[in-house]
Amino acid sequence: MTHIKRVVLLMIIMNIVLLSGCSSFFVENNTVEEIAPVIFWSIQEGESGKLKISTLVPPLINEKKSMLTLQVNLLKQGRKDFNLVYYRELKSGQLRMLFISEELAKKGILPLIDTLLTDPDISQRLYLVVIKGNFEDYIRNQVDKQENLDYFLYRMLKHYETKNQGDITVINLHQFLKRLYSPFSDPILPVFKVNKENFIYHGTAFFKDDKLVATISDMNDQILQLLNNDYYLKLLPIPSLAVSLGQIRSKVIIKLASDYSSISIKVNLVGRIEEYRGDKNIVDSDELEDLNQEIKSYLEKQTTALLRNMQQWKVDPLQVGTHSLTPFSQPIKDEEWLRKWGDMELQINYQLDLQTMTNVNK
Amino acid sequence: MFWKKRKSGSDRKQNDPNKEVENTTLTLDTLKNIVVNMDDAEIIERQINPDHKVTLLYIRTLINQERLNDEIIEPLIHHSPAPIHECINVCKASKVNDLDEAQRQLMEGAILLSDRSEDQWLAIKLENPLSRSIESSETETILFGPKDSFSEQIEQNVTLIRRRLPLTTLKTEKFTVGSLTRTPIVLMYIEGLTNPELITIAKSKILTIDYDLFLDSSQVAAFMEDHVHSIFPQFQQTDRPDSCVYALGAGKLTILVGNTPFALIAPITFFDLFISPDDYIHRWLIGSFLRGVRFVSFFLSLTMIPLYVAINTHHYQMFPLQVLFVLLESRSKLPFTPFWEAFLMLIIIEIIIEASLRMPTKTGQTLGVIGGIVIGQASVEAGFASKVLIVTVGISTIASFLVPNYLMVKANRLLLFAFMLLSSILGIFGMALGFIIVLVHLNGLTSLKQPYFAPIAPLHMSDWNDLFIRVPLQWIKRRPVSLYPLQKWRSSRRR
Amino acid sequence: MPSPSLFEKSSPFSGVYFMLMVNRMQMLYFFIIMPRHLVHPYMIMGIMAVGILSQVNLMLLSKWFSSNFSVQGYQGFVQLLGERTVRVFAFLGLFLILLRITVMTLGFVEIAHQYIFPSMTSNWLILSIFIVCFYLASQGMENTIRFVVIAFLSTIWMVIIYYSFFFPPIASMHDLYPLMPPEWSAISWKGLLLVWSSLSGVEFLVCLTPWLRPKQKMLKYLTIANTISVLEYLVLFISSLLFFSSNYLVKTKYPVLDMVRYLQFPAYERIDIVLISVHLFVLVFVNSIFILLFYGATRILLGKGVQQTTRMGFAASFIIILVSILIVNQWFWKSGEEQNIWLNLQIGVGAFTYLLVPAFLLVATKLKGRFKV
Structure with a gap:
């Protein structure tokens, strides 16, 4: 009885091997x-x-x-x-x-x-x-x-x-x-x-x-x-204002008008002034405020220019369009969005919260 | 494998040498006939008074000669007319009626004493107390906790357990196995606590044992196992009385075997092999951590080298570039494939381990130096093995020794080779297949017919508090559910 | 081999085992391709809806489990339906089981083939998997059912890996919008069918009632299992939405695995290789159960239901399964899902049986008039 069983087992195994197509057990040679x-x-x-x-x-x-x-x-x-x-x-x-x-x-x-x-x-x-x-x-x-x-x-x-x-x-x-x-x-x-x-x-x-x-x-x-x-920069030198900002973290709030005619981008920057070579006394709070204003308007100008360019190129790398999505409304078409994005009005607003390093010159 | 039928013990009678003696009447002549050609058999005949002749027959090497003099010879010389068994100073003298009984008593260290006047034979036990003293365990050493360990004397071992469990319900049933060695076996359990089914199974298993030589408890275990072909130990062997007592208290059985310091504990689960007495001595967090380390290191010791082989042969993509950088650098000029490289190193490690076990301690240290530094360092420099592999083999070998049970350590090494083979063929996929096979095997394994992988499969969630972590002792309120003990609660207030 | 009979019943199992079994059967293969078929964020609702529907179905099934017939196993079926009908059903069951094993195994093998061994002949993978299945199944039904705990524990942790997809920078809320379908026609009905079908497999457990401890609250266990599965589906689907966003999701074949491939751990990258290999636990377990069921059905079909099981019979039915899978793999299995009739067939048949079996059994017991809650 056991002999028969063994023979059957052997035949089964052989059949399976044959069924596997006689193909070699081929694995890629990945030896490092x-x-x-x-x-x-x-x-x-x-x-x-x-x-x-x-x-x-x-x-x-x-x-x-x-x-x-x-x-x-x-x-x-x-x-x-x-x-x-x-x-x-x-x-x-x-x-x-x-x-x-x-x-x-x-x-x-x-x-x-x-x-x-x-x-x-x-x-x-x-x-x-x-x-x-x-x-x-x-x-x-x-x-x-x-x-x-x-x-x-x-x-x-x-x-x-x-x-x-x-x-x-x-x-x-x-x-x-x-x-x-x-x-x-x-x-x-x-x-x-x-x-x-x-x-x-x-x-x-x-x-x-x-x-x-x-x-x-x-x-x-x-x-x-x-x-x-x-949303982070280790250093942001602004040579035209003779100032370097450091460890800047940004928080961006984007709001689209419901008819997509305008967009408001609010950027909150938190960082510190790490270097200053201009002639303001930034230890003085009024003059610091001036500097802040200058940086703010500079950044706003630059950002507006950048976004204008994007509009001209008809690209949206900032993924602004995703802000048009809401849980319970239908998304607009991609092409339609790009058309609207092309002639959208821009409102850029920066909020700065900059610390001064105490041992700056003057 | 599964079509084999075990041969039944039909040729039992031929093997038993004592049965060849035909004359079974108990006389001095037949006894003399038996002890012929035994140098250490001594027969003393003494005429105490004219009508009173006493014959003493004993095996010199088995008895306590001082006690023989003090307790038997002395009283006999200054004997009073009272019957002989009243004048000798020993507590236990039993009547012997047939020759078989006489032989058995004789070989167990008794003195046969014949009182011609009353025509009877008395057997007086005076065994030679030759034995080791109680020492601390060398195989399961712990830093804190009780230090004593079993010795080869079975009576002494029973004493060690009985002292820890002063209960009348602690039963000790004695059996004898081995047609030549006649090794005594003591089955211990707590009546009314241990699941009676276990006791029945164990007894029936012991009674069916039929073999000639039993020199260690592992041989007894081999005959009681449910699965002979498994590489996992199905009985725990320990020479620590506290481990035995812990097991008994949890509702397990302990089997003491004569002439060996290692007792058997059953039924066990796979996870019992990872439990050390330390776990219950440390603070629970530390104990749990140590137990966790043990499981992790078991896993690591099984997987590290196969993973090295798998990644080097199949999955070079798996490593971060930083690691691959190191690996490529160290493997770039080696002559062997990763599998053979690892295989050779493992064989060498096994050789070193085996050699250091056989060597005296001081030579062993030299061996460690040679093995560790010379072979490791030299093989790297000679370009036979990569540095990464040496590190891997080293860690995995050390990790494998964290498992408290030595039998498990060896099982682990064997598994390692199998895993290595699988991983060299099918990479990580092969390792997964290997793990499934091992776990399927463990899942089907039983110890004394109880599931081996117990608190996990079958699932007993309440036993998990003493599985991978050991919760505070106060919280381990139940005895292991998987053993179905008759008394479920450890605290006396809850019954 | 320890047990004399493959279908021995020494101690009944508690419902926990069935809970784990239901859950693992629902997490076998379809969940890997599911996100790709659901695609749109609003199908999150779809999964939940199907989950609730499945819950209703399980309530019907649990009624069957508590009925008198289920306890008696085969005899119960005979009492209920008559022996001839049972044989017919066993015959049908053979094909259902065969189809299920085939699709699940080949689907898995295709994945393993693509991600781990692109150049290997897939027949070898099938063979190696089935040898392990044979080993597990040959230990008998009891041991196989018990193995579910190991299979469950060794695979349930995999969901945790997906946690990192729920945090920025990968996750952004707008990938989950819109949550409401724009119109009814936008719902992927095939996707819903796939979810329903992937919840199936539970109906085969009616054959395992003899191993179940009678008089348990099965509904509780089935509910937990179903809930876990649905939660897992949700986790996987939402994370794949977050990772791919729906437009890209359509273009990936196995999103769930591609996501894991993206993760990098300090010591290992390409965790997908490990996860696919570990998922083998579930496949081996479920296959073994089905191989045993196949053998059992064959015995019923041949009218040998009460006789002692034989190694030869078991081996024979195993070989039949293996050979048919190899044949399908060799000649009939087409990679890619759209044109794969086998997959579509299994989706349909699985959904169909899952819908009908509990209802049918319940109706049959009602008609017998001996229904007892």
């Missing part, structure tokens, strides 16, 4: 020492509509690094071709940054992004960065001087992302796509300017759908951080 988990792609426009992608290999290891560059039609084709070039297999599971050239961004990046999104390997925390200038030159030039360049770039972006450190815009794949697909909001991306020597934060790029339409920088960018992105 044999792969090169790339952490960034840099994508530029190539010749005749091709993409020019490059990355730095080997990633993360203290070995002599070199730049790989390929001209391809498809992003994934690039991934495949890299493997043919390089002795370790390139894997995209640790892809952390995507540098897109400005020219490419102006033409639209959705196909690129979509490819990355559908890859289950790639984390949605992938940082997207727009690059002004030739990124490759920068890498080629710097890789000998600084080991683990790629890694430090990632650490920088991560540092500013965590708990919104102010200063720079950091946007990842998910945030970009959420803004892209949601009505009443347009995506933004950070812009970095590179030359052979430097990698400098330039400002924030505004996107209309997936195309870059405008870039703001300097003070405008700072104001954007206060209004929407971080």
Whole structure:
């Protein structure tokens, strides 16, 4: 009896194995020492509509690094071709940054992004960065001087992302796509300017759908951080008033008129004056009040100008439109909103609550 | 596995050597016949008065010779005309009627005394008190709390328990197992508290034991287990009387086995193996914390190395870049795959552990140095193992020793290898499969027919106050519900 | 193997086990794809409405649990419906069970395939899962029911991970607007059907009444289970709305998992791999229960309901299930939900049985005229 049972059991097992299609138990070889988990792609426009992608290999290891560059039609084709070039297999599971050239961004990046999104390997925390200038030159030039360049770039972006450190815009794949697909909001991306020597934060790029339409920088960018992105700035120097504000936290209250003809934006700033080189005696409360007024009107002027520009570009990176939503009413159409946003009246109002540091000059 | 049928003990009679003796009438001749070729058997014949001849037969090595002189020989020499059993100075003398009984008494350290005049044999127990003194436990050491531990003398062990539980309801039932060793077994329980079903099961299990040698309680446990193939111990072995008393008070059984200091406690649950007597000595918060640490470290010791293997072979995406940076750096020039690397290191660790157990203490320390520093450091520098793995193996090995039960520690190591294999094949998915298999196994396991995973599956929420955390003793009002004790409440006011 | 019979009943289970079982069956697979089908914020109300409806249904079911017939198990069914009818139902049940196991397993395997082992032949995953199921099921009904506690405890904590989506910067209130549907036609009826269907599975528990301790307040336990499930659905749906906002939500395949993928913990990123693997506990448990039910139904169908269970019979029904799943996976299963008839079939059939079984049983007992509350 037991013999029969065993034979039956054996046959069953064999049948199951046969049913599994005789296929090998195939799992991807992800052994860490044999792969090169790339952490960034840099994508530029190539010749005749091709993409020019490059990355730095080997990633993360203290070995002599070199730049790989390929001209391809498809992003994934690039991934495949890299493997043919390089002795370790390139894997995209640790892809952390995507540098897109400005020219490419102006033409639209959705196909690129979509490819990355559908890859289950790639984390949605992938940082997207727009690059002004030739990124490759920068890498080629710097890789000998600084080991683990790629890694430090990632650490920088991560540092500013965590708990919104102010200063720079950091946007990842998910945030970009959420803004892209949601009505009443347009995506933004950070812009970095590179030359052979430097990698400098330039400002924030505004996107209309997936195309870059405008870039703001300097003070405008700072104001954007206060209004929407971080609600926090570590330092806000205003050279024309000879004053530096520090540790500024903002609270933004946006009110839309019911017929969408006007918008009032109230910004409460809490911070402190960290540096003053003007000729007012800011220990004196009257003169401090003057300074406050000056800063206030300066910021109001700047902000109004920024928003006017946005209206002209027909973009809404501040997601102002979301304030038209209420729990129990129907949302208006996206196009209608953009039309109304274009000729909306602006009322910008700043409230400042600035502490003075006691040991300022005079 | 499940189609095997156990062979019944049909060839029982052939194995029993005593049965070969055919002549069963109890005479001096038959006795002499038995003790032939036994160097330590002594026969003393003494003519006390013309019509009174006394014969003493005993095994020299088993009896207390001083007491023999003082209590039997002396009175016999200065004997009075009274019957012999009245003149000797011992408390217990029993009549022996047949040869089997005589042999048994003889081998248990009795002196057989024949009174020719009355034509009877008396057996007088005078065992050799040769034994260790009571020492503190070496396998389950605690800093505070009672220090005494069991020794090899079963009577002494019973004493240690009885002193702690001065109850007439504390029953001790004696059995003998082992056709050669004739090891005494004492089943202890508190009548009227312990679930009678448990007692019945235990008794029936003990009675069916049929084997020749029993040198340790674990062998007795092996014959009483419900699941022979499981790697989890289904009986708790302890040499601490306080642990036994705690178990008895909770409604469990304790089985003392002769000639070994380790008593068996049953039924146990998986979680009992994580409980140390310390837990009830510390403040409850600290006790709970320590118990928590024990569970966490058990989990860590099981998962750390498999996770290392899984992530290095399959899921490189799982690590933050900062960690991957370290990992890639340390693994970039290694000759082995993560699985073999970890496997080799674990085997080496096992070898070191086994070796240090067998070595005398002082050599053991040297071994630790060699094992820890030389092999660890050298293998990294030679490029056989990554630094990360050495750290992982170290932590996981130390963590595995936090489980108070040594049998569990070993089970843990074996599981580790299985998990490693699974994780090298299917990564974290494989580990999850492994965990499910282990938990399904634990879920189906029983100890004395009682569920092994008790307060969780089956669910007894009221037992959870002494499971992962130990609440203040005042709050542990009930005895474990999962044991169905006859007296549910610990405090005497609530019945 | 410890128990001589797979369907042994040594000690009855309290309603808590059924509570956990109901909850885990409702949290098996559909909740993963649910947000994508519900999409609009106002469907929050939809989930609640279906939850209440399900509660009504459970009240009917609990009436059955307290009836005299349920206590007797198979004999009760025979008394109520006659043996021939019971056999017919057992025959139908075979297909229902088979469909349910197939869809749930293949759905899960598809997820595992996509997120963990994109290059592996999925048949191997199915095989490895089923070997574990076989091990659990072969321990008998009692042990399998008991396993629900472990399955529950090892998976219930996963909802907690979603807490971070309820806090800024991810969360903003306007993603939840509008809360009222603009018009009736805007309601995704298929989504509601999916919610209803994902609450199903409970109706199969009527086959497990012999293991239940009689004379309990089953309604209490069923209510708790249903409430927990609905709350979990709400948590997952609201958090996925907050994370994706409804327009983007439509475009993701497994929103619930993609959200977890976004989280980063200090030591591990990609928690999704761990969570999917741990979710296996539920799948293995539910599959094992259904494998045993399948075996039981086969025995009833063959008229061997009272005889001793055999290893061979059990193994045979296990093999039938496994083989049919492998066949479906190999030739008939299409990835993607819109065109997947199996999934749509299960949504329909699950909803149908969940709606009808309690009502039918109740009506049958009423007609027998021996109904006792």
